[in-house]
Amino acid sequence: MQRELVSFPLAPAVRVKLVSAGFQTAEELLEVKPSELSKEVGISKEEALETLQIIRRECLTDKPGHAGTAESGKKCTALDLLEQEHTQNFIITFCSALDSILGGGVPLTKTTEICGAPGVGKTQLWGKLGTCCYSTADLSLGSKAKVGNIVQITKPEGNYSTISNHTSGI
Structure with missing residues (x-):
């Protein structure tokens, strides 16, 4: 599932710069390094690091949780629960x-x-x-x-x- 950047608790100025640079979803940023993001978007390295930490933290909480639901309230399958059990x-x-x-x-x-x-x-x-x-x-x-x-x-x-x-x- 691709989550749009506008749904993250990011600073408005950073969000605007990300969208202006062509980023739309969190998945596009998960493998980007802070220094690369800083150069590409035009923000400080500290802002880039903070932005990536927020996105990665939020993406982790979207993974399947307990009792058949993800922490975000979305349903997950029995296979998801079994995989979570093994990890x-x-x-x-x-x-x-x-x-x-x-x-x-x-x-x-x-x-x-x-x-x-x-x-x-x-x-x-x-x-x-x-x-x-x-x-x-x-x-x-x-x-x-x-x-x-x-x-x-x-x-x-x-x-x-x-x-x-x-x-x-x-």
């Missing part, structure tokens, strides 16, 4: 045996339940996973955990009548 990254635990058991780590955007007898380390494991999100984001070790993501741990305290929520922003 989904994980929060790695830095424990190869545990990552192997979990099929590569704890999957992002999914609910993962860890259960066991009291004292076996369930809470400690979830605390470690929160730390791994920070580490993975910092080290760029293959996970898509980025600044702005949230790790949420929900656990019963004693019995299921009291639920404890722990949320950590990255």
